[in-house]
Amino acid sequence: MTIFPTEIPEVKVICPRIFRDARGYFCETYNAKAYEALGINTHFVQDNESLSMRGVIRGLHWQEGIHAQAKLVRVIRGAVWDVAVDIRKDSPTFGRSVTALLSAENGHQFFIPRGFAHGFAVLEDNTLFAYKCDNFYCPQAERGLRFNDPALQIQWPDLKIEPILSDKDLKHPLLSEITPWSL
16 A cells, blocks of 8 residues: 655545456455554544536535544545645645545545545546545534635636536535634
8 A cells, every 4th residue: 555645744645555457456445454554543434425427526525523524535436536625723734725536547545634625526427436434424514615716726627517516515605704623
């Protein structure tokens, strides 16, 4: 397993070993001991997945307070442009983002710690996206940030079509309008 540093050290891109042969491939997608050795000491309690068409943008989302979630995400089929935005109160990297191309082909994973908004743009039809979360979902604690806020300076890929967002995601506030995350 290889870990790639990012501009925000708490956010990590992980590349598990993939063994390919004529039959297909085998990959260990999670091993608590291996991740602890990489500095990810997170106890995951919930797995989620989403299926999306090309052009969908999901996010930017997080959960507030005691309901905060760290996430380990990956793509099972297709590809996404994944984004983590630092929304931690008093963080020296507040408002900055880290991006990663995640695909079934490259097998990369993205670790997003608590205190980061998370979202992604879907690059291929029928993309299957998997999340491991270290806390249970709580609808009352769900928060969002507008994906295209100019203050974030996120370099989203050219989707070649109009982005498809939920009504809820279209109404998220700007960075200047949120309460920064804190425990």
